Each structure stands twice: as structure tokens, then as C-alpha cells.
Amino acid sequence: MKKFLLKILLFASILTAFAYIIDICISKGLISMSDYRFQTWNEISKNEINADLLINGNSRGLSHYVPSVFDSVLNTNSYNIGFGGHPFNAEYLKYHYYISHNKIPKVLIQNVDFLTLSDIFVIGHEREQILPFVKDTYLRKHLPDYGFNLFEIYIPLVRYFGYQKEIKNGLFEKFGLKHYFNTTSEKGFLPEKGVWDPTELNKIEKIPFDKDSFSVDLFIKYLSELKNDNVKVFLVNSPVYYKATEKLEEKAEMYEFYSEIARRFGFIYLDYTSDSLCFDSTMFVKAVHMNKTGAVKFSKKLASDLRKYKLDDLITRK
Amino acid sequence: MLFNSLEFAIFLPIVFILYWFVTNKNLKLQNILIVVSSYIFYGWWDWRFLILMALTTYFSWLSGVLMYNVRNKGSFNETKDKRRLQIISASNIVLNFLILGFFKYYNFFIDSFVDAFSFFGYRIENSFTLKIILPVGISFYTFQALSYTIDIYRKKLEPTKDIISFFAFVSFFPQLVAGPIERATHLLPQFYKSRKFDNEIASDGLRQILWGLFKKIVIADNCAVYVNQVFSDYQSFNGSTLVLGTILFAFQIYGDFSGYSDIAIGTSRLFGIDLMRNFNFPYFSRDIAEFWRRWHISLTTWFRDYLYIPLGGSKGGTLLKIRNTFIIFLVSGFWHGANWTFIAWGAINALLFLPLLLAKKNRKNTDTVAEGKLFPNLIELTQMAVTFILVNFGWIFFRSKSITDSINFIKGIFSPDLFKLPEISGYNGLILSIAVLLLVEWLQRNKPHGLSFNGQKYHILRWAAYFSVILLIFLFGGKSETFIYFQF
Numbered sequence: 001m002k003k004f005l006l007k008i009l010l011f012a013s014i015l016t017a018f019a020y021i022i023d024i025c026i027s028k029g030l031i032s033m034s035d036y037r038f039q040t041w042n043e044i045s046k047n048e049i050n051a052d053l054l055i056n057g058n059s060r061g062l063s064h065y066v067p068s069v070f071d072s073v074l075n076t077n078s079y080n081i082g083f084g085g086h087p088f089n090a091e092y093l094k095y096h097y098y099i100s101h102n103k104i105p106k107v108l109i110q111n112v113d114f115l116t117l118s119d120i121f122v123i124g125h126e127r128e129q130i131l132p133f134v135k136d137t138y139l140r141k142h143l144p145d146y147g148f149n150l151f152e153i154y155i156p157l158v159r160y161f162g163y164q165k166e167i168k169n170g171l172f173e174k175f176g177l178k179h180y181f182n183t184t185s186e187k188g189f190l191p192e193k194g195v196w197d198p199t200e201l202n203k204i205e206k207i208p209f210d211k212d213s214f215s216v217d218l219f220i221k222y223l224s225e226l227k228n229d230n231v232k233v234f235l236v237n238s239p240v241y242y243k244a245t246e247k248l249e250e251k252a253e254m255y256e257f258y259s260e261i262a263r264r265f266g267f268i269y270l271d272y273t274s275d276s277l278c279f280d281s282t283m284f285v286k287a288v289h290m291n292k293t294g295a296v297k298f299s300k301k302l303a304s305d306l307r308k309y310k311l312d313d314l315i316t317r318k
Numbered sequence: 319m320l321f322n323s324l325e326f327a328i329f330l331p332i333v334f335i336l337y338w339f340v341t342n343k344n345l346k347l348q349n350i351l352i353v354v355s356s357y358i359f360y361g362w363w364d365w366r367f368l369i370l371m372a373l374t375t376y377f378s379w380l381s382g383v384l385m386y387n388v389r390n391k392g393s394f395n396e397t398k399d400k401r402r403l404q405i406i407s408a409s410n411i412v413l414n415f416l417i418l419g420f421f422k423y424y425n426f427f428i429d430s431f432v433d434a435f436s437f438f439g440y441r442i443e444n445s446f447t448l449k450i451i452l453p454v455g456i457s458f459y460t461f462q463a464l465s466y467t468i469d470i471y472r473k474k475l476e477p478t479k480d481i482i483s484f485f486a487f488v489s490f491f492p493q494l495v496a497g498p499i500e501r502a503t504h505l506l507p508q509f510y511k512s513r514k515f516d517n518e519i520a521s522d523g524l525r526q527i528l529w530g531l532f533k534k535i536v537i538a539d540n541c542a543v544y545v546n547q548v549f550s551d552y553q554s555f556n557g558s559t560l561v562l563g564t565i566l567f568a569f570q571i572y573g574d575f576s577g578y579s580d581i582a583i584g585t586s587r588l589f590g591i592d593l594m595r596n597f598n599f600p601y602f603s604r605d606i607a608e609f610w611r612r613w614h615i616s617l618t619t620w621f622r623d624y625l626y627i628p629l630g631g632s633k634g635g636t637l638l639k640i641r642n643t644f645i646i647f648l649v650s651g652f653w654h655g656a657n658w659t660f661i662a663w664g665a666i667n668a669l670l671f672l673p674l675l676l677a678k679k680n681r682k683n684t685d686t687v688a689e690g691k692l693f694p695n696l697i698e699l700t701q702m703a704v705t706f707i708l709v710n711f712g713w714i715f716f717r718s719k720s721i722t723d724s725i726n727f728i729k730g731i732f733s734p735d736l737f738k739l740p741e742i743s744g745y746n747g748l749i750l751s752i753a754v755l756l757l758v759e760w761l762q763r764n765k766p767h768g769l770s771f772n773g774q775k776y777h778i779l780r781w782a783a784y785f786s787v788i789l790l791i792f793l794f795g796g797k798s799e800t801f802i803y804f805q806f
Binding site for chain 1: 564788797
């Protein structure tokens with residue numbers, strides 16, 4: 001038995017050392033790739049963004065707000081930390097990851113819509129974006145609440161299990177071998193590619209306004225934290241194609257909910273779901289996602305609207 | 319709890335340590351540990367069904383005790399007491415089949431009954447089907463418990479009064495949910511004796527676990543991605559894609575089920591318990607009869623011993639042989655699930671097996687293919703390829719959702735674009751993994767499993783091989799899928 005256990009111990013030690021080295025190679029490779037999935041998390045971790053104007057939200061947050069437009073119109077330094085494919089809890093995680101490495105922003109644009117407060121679920125869509133960063137102090141502590149188990153966080157290589165593409169890309173990148181990247185983001189902004197396609201819209205019968213109680217509580221907690229940190233917050237309902245808005249159930253309730261919550265905290269709620277942009281299909285790729293042209297036009301409009309709120313004293317000029 | 323889960327990775331070392339370091343001096347305590355850990359293992363999936371398993375176990379044990387009492391009460395009355403024994407064993411068999419039948423086949427019978435009436439023009443409102451959850455492994459542990467009752471009735475086994483050993487025999491966690499289906503004559507006596515730790519056996523057990531994990535995680539889980547895609551949307555693909563999907567399913571089900579069996583056998587060897595072999599490199603078979611001697615051996619031999627031979631086996635006239643062959647294959651198909659596709663799969667295999675039986679060539683290939691040689695000759699190679707194709711034909715029915723889907727799938731294969739390139743991509747790495755599997759298993763085809771290395775030579779090379787397999791699992795492992803045979 002003693003011999004058997006010693007052999008196991010020796011085997012496990014060598015294996016752990018190997019796994020640790022490979023894990024580091026994959027992680028470093030992925031971090032250095034020009035791939036939007038890892039790019040924002042990496043830029044945040046470098047403690048160098050320190051944006052005065054921060055944009056947060058779901059996939060609409062990610063693809064409708066162009067930081068370079070805000071920079072030029074408001075003469076500021078902005079950054080987009082949108083997190084696509086998830087309800088609000090993922091945005092909350094990314095915001096806190098952001099402020100654990102960067103100073104608290106002076107102004108925050110929070111995209112809100114019919115999906116923001118839907119049921120909480122674990123990080124699933126593009127989950128791989130977090131994998132190289134799980135050792136981060138903040139993430140290590142909070143990822144178990146987002147469907148990551150302790151083995152993934154503490155045992156080398158376990159978290160990459162099943163992510164064959166990422167393993168290959170990470171190793172190829174690390175060792176300088178030729179491989180193909182995905183797209184890069186521009187200060188966190190990721191434009192939707194393609195031209196207007198009504199297929200998704202035609203499939204949708206009704207769009208419900210999901211309001212999960214846990215999400216609502218978390219959202220209120222988030223707004224309280226922002227209030228305590230003296231962040232000027234704009235809750236913005238960005239444009240969606242007008243036919244999608246027509247299919248939205250409990251429209252009035254959604255507007256009322258966000259208006260009321262903004263009032264409660266002394267924040268501003270801006271609704272663009274009836275804006276003229278919503279009636280032009282050339283601004284969209286699908287029912288609820290704008291293309292780059294639409295995103296630029298909307299960002300210009302929003303930036304010029306924000307000027308009315310006298311942000312000069314809040315936003316440091318570059 | 320899945321073998322390929324992290325929960326099991328914690329569970330196994332804990333049970334191992336308790337088994338060899340805490341309870342090792344007391345056999346009863348060691349068996350209690352096996353029962354408790356097995357119930358935890360099973361309850362991890364759904365604790366409610368623990369009661370069902372406990373009931374099946376208790377009644378099977380009780381039937382043994384009652385039969386013992388009848389046989390040992392003093393004077394044995396040949397007529398009366400034999401009748402009593404028949405009633406006791408039959409009651410237990412009926413009870414077990416009622417439980418199995420209700421959970422596994424109730425809705426199937428109701429639906430088929432309603433369909434049959436509709437066929438003859440009578441409309442029946444089908445309000446009898448129930449939302450029944452199929453308890454994992456019910457077919458496996460029920461058959462294991464049945465083997466005990468039948469063997470006692472046949473006087474092949476002495477009944478046990480040791481209820482803890484009996485509970486350990488039925489619930490032994492490595493083989494509880496997907497076999498091998500053990501015989502009471504083989505496994506139960508192992509719980510009566512104290513076990514001694516054997517370094518060689520335990521080390522080989524770990525190697526077998528590792529090979530099982532490779533087959534499950536690298537082969538089966540990666541094949542599953544393509545197989546699910548092809549079989550769920552077969553109408554959209556050309557013939558060559560359907561052929562590829564079928565071949566990948568052949569490797570998926572082999573990797574999945576034989577992988578599970580390897581992990582089960584390897585795990586039990588860590589506890590000093592020997593389980594029967596369940597797979598013997600079936601895709602190197604030269605005919606269907608050989609395939610069935612090498613595939614799911616524990617079930618095939620169960621049906622042979624408890625159904626085929628009592629029915630007369632291959633003795634008697636041609637009609638009897640045909641009848642018995644069909645019965646055993648149809649029942650075997652039906653055992654897999656309540657769906658006509660499994661019955662069709664059984665019938666196809668019966669049709670493929672019968673010519674060999676009638677020509678008395680069913681035991682022609684009982685040795686290992688190309689024994690003592692590195693490569694097979696052309697005839698052996700052709701025989702293996704033809705057998706593989708025939709087996710794959712059966713797998714189409716096994717994997718399809720309905721008979722109609724199976725037939726349409728086959729029609730799709732013979733479409734004009736059969737010789738065009740497959741319409742799915744990205745499977746090159748998987749093909750390479752399958753090639754590694756076939757190469758290793760071909761070289762090891764005389765051994766119990768792919769990583770069975772005897773002797774002390776080439777330490778470094780062997781360790782390098784183990785590390786390579788582990789790295790392959792980590793780097794090329796597919797997204798975790800449950801085991802296919804859990805549903806049976």
C-alpha cells in the first residue's frame with residue numbers, strides 16, 4: 001500500500017507540474033491574442049483604463065455605444081465594458097472587476113432593456129472569455145456565484161477542459177504558430193457585423209419584459225453603490241427596430257419601472273426605443289441589434305443629448 | 319454521480335482511504351462502507367429511488383432466506399416443497415419485473431395498445447400515460463438481483479443470511495448504474511471474504527480507469543457532437559455525411575459503454591473486487607457471432623444462461639433454433655428501452671446471426687484475430703470490415719428516434735450524393751483520436767484493456783504513455799456528456 005500511495009503521489013506531483021506549465025502557456029497565449037473576448041478583460045486587468053465615462057450593459061450595451069464617439073463629442077475618456085449574452089448579474093460582475101483594477105468612473109451609462117432583469121443564470125455564453133483571468137483576486141472570490149466550481153479556479157488546466165479551440169489557439173499563440181483570430185474590440189465596443197436580416201424578427205411572436213426578483217434586488221444594490229460612489233448614472237434604453245418594440249409586452253410597465261428607479265436614485269432615464277433610428281432597418285442587423293452605422297449615429301445622438309446635463313465638471317478633459 | 323465528474327474525483331479517494339485505512343480490520347464494517355458509499359453514489363442522482371433499490375434488494379434477499387428455510391426445515395417434500403420454492407422464486411421474479419415494467423415499459427405498452435386499436439379503426443382517448451422518471455440503472459441492478467434468486471432456485475448458489483453482503487452485492491457502486499451485470503455466483507462470495515490490497519492489481523485498475531476515461535471523454539464525447547448533429551437533422555445531409563455519422567456513432571457507443579465498463583472494473587479492482595469482463599475489442603470481430611461474444615458480454619451471457627439455454631438453446635430442430643435466436647435478440651433489444659427501434663435492432667442482429675447458427679459456423683472465430691501477428695491478412699481484414707458494416711447497419715436503428723426515421727436515414731445514405739464529401743467539418747482531430755484508439759487496442763487485443771502493461775520493464779516509457787493519455791484527455795476532451803447506457 002505504501003508503495004502504491006508513494007507512486008500515486010509522485011505521479012500526481014509530476015502531473016500537476018505539467019498541468020501548471022500548460023495552463024500558464026494557454027492563459028498567456030489567450031491573453032496576448034487580438035481577440036475581443038479576452039481583450040477587454042485583459043485591458044481592465046492592466047489598471048490603465050481609468051475611464052471617466054464608463055458604459056455597461058448586455059449585448060446592446062456592447063454593440064450600441066461607441067466610446068470613440070463619446071470621446072470626441074464630450075472630449076472625454078470613455079470605455080465600454082458590456083457583457084453580451086447574459087442578464088444583469090454578469091454586468092455587475094464585470095463592473096466590479098473593472099473597479100477593482102481602475103478608478104471609479106465619474107459618469108456611467110447603463111444600458112437597460114427588456115432582458116436586463118431576466119432570470120439570473122450562470123455564465124454560459126462565451127464563458128471562455130473569463131478562463132484566463134480566474135486567478136484574479138476579485139474574480140476568484142466571486143466566480144463560484146456564477147457557475148464556476150472551485151476545481152476550475154484552483155486546479156490547473158481543469159477550467160480549459162472541453163475548450164479545445166481555446167487550448168489550441170492559446171498554445172499556438174504562445175509558441176508563435178500561425179492561427180486565426182476573431183475580431184478585436186475598440187475600447188470594449190464590439191460592432192455587430194452584417195446587414196439587416198428580418199429572420200429573427202419574423203420568428204419572434206412576443207417579447208416579454210422579464211423581471212426576476214433577484215435581478216431587481218441586485219440592480220437596486222448596484223445603483224445604490226453607484227449613488228454612494230457619487231457616480232452620475234444614465235439609464236439608457238437604446239434603439240431597437242420598431243417592429244420588435246411592437247412585439248414587446250408590458251411596454252408601459254418597463255418604461256415606468258426604469259423611470260421610477262432612476263427617479264428614486266436621482267439618476268436620468270433616457271428612452272430611445274421610439275427614436276427615428278428605430279424606423280430605419282438599415283441601422284440594424286436584426287430585431288434588437290444595431291449595426292456599426294446605427295451604433296455610431298445613436299452614440300452621436302446620445303453624446304449630444306448628454307451635453308445638456310452639464311457633465312463638464314464631472315468629466316475630466318483629456 | 320458520473321465517473322467523469324469532479325464529484326467522483328473527490329468521492330473515490332475518500333472511500334478508498336476509509337476502506338483500506340479505517341474499516342480494513344473489520345469485514346462487516348468494510349461491507350457497510352460499501353453499501354453506504356454506494357447509496358450516496360446513487361442518491362447523488364436522485365435520492366428518492368434509493369427506496370426502490372432497497373426494496374428490490376430486500377425482497378431478493380428475503381426470497382433467498384425463504385428458499386433456504388424450505389430446503390433446510392428437516393424433511394423435504396418433493397412435491398409440496400418444490401412447489402413452495404417455485405412460488406417463492408417466481409414471486410420475486412414477478413415483483414422485480416413488475417417494478418422494472420412499470421418504470422421502464424408502462425407508457426410504451428399503453429401507447430402501443432392505443433396505436434393498435436387506432437390501426438383497426440377504434441379510437442381510444444389516451445389518458446393513461448404517466449410522467450414516469452426512469453430510475454438510473456434499474457435494468458442493471460434488477461437483472462443482477464434476479465440472477466441471485468434464479469441461481470438459488472437452480473441450486474447453483476447457497477442463499478446468504480448476511481444481508482449487508484447482499485446489499486453490497488446489489489448496490490456495489492462501480493457497476494451499479496451501467497454494469498457489468500454481475501452474477502451472484504461470482505460477485506457475492508467476494509463480500510464474504512476479507513480483501514487484501516494488491517499493489518499490482520490496484521495499479522492495473524488505475525490504468526484501466528485511465529483508458530476508460532480516454533474512451534469516454536476523448537472518443538465518445540467528441541463523437542457525440544457530430545452524431546447528435548447528423549441524427550437530429552439527417553434530412554439536411556448528403557449520403558456520405560450520414561455514413562460518417564453512423565460510423566462515429568459506432569465509436570461513440572463503444573467509447574461510452576466500454577469506457578464506463580473499464581472505469582467500473584478498474585475502480586472495483588482498487589477495492590480488491592474482481593468484476594467480469596464486459597467488452598473484448600468487439601470491432602475486431604470477424605463475424606456477427608464473434609461480435610456478440612465480445613460486446614456487452616455480461617448481458618449477452620445473462621440472456622444466454624437465464625433465457626436461451628432454458629428455452630433449449632441451439633439444441634433441437636431448425637425451427638426451435640430460429641425461435642430461440644429471435645427471442646433472445648428481441649428481448650435483448652427490448653431490454654435497452656421501450657421503443658420499437660430497439661426491437662428492430664434486435665431483429666436485425668437475429669437475422670444476421672441466424673445464417674451462422676444454421677450453418678453451424680457461429681463458433682468458427684473463437685480465437686483472437688491474427689494471433690501472434692502484427693497485421694491481419696486480407697481475408698481477416700475483409701471479414702472485420704464486413705462485420706463492422708453490418709453492425710453499423712444495426713446501429714442506425716438503435717440510434718434513430720423511430721423506425722420511420724431509421725428507414726429515411728438509410729434512404730438518405732443511398733442518395734445520389736453518397737460519393738460527395740461529408741457536409742460536416744472539423745472532425746480531423748477526432749479521426750486521429752479514433753486511429754489512436756484502434757491502434758492501441760489492436761496492439762493490446764490479447765490483453766484485458768488498452769493500457770494493460772505487465773512486468774516492470776520500461777518504467778519511463780510507461781509513465782510517458784500515461785501522461786500522454788492524461789494530457790490527451792485534458793486537451794482534447796469533449797464537453798461532458800452523460801453515459802448513454804444510463805438511460806437503459
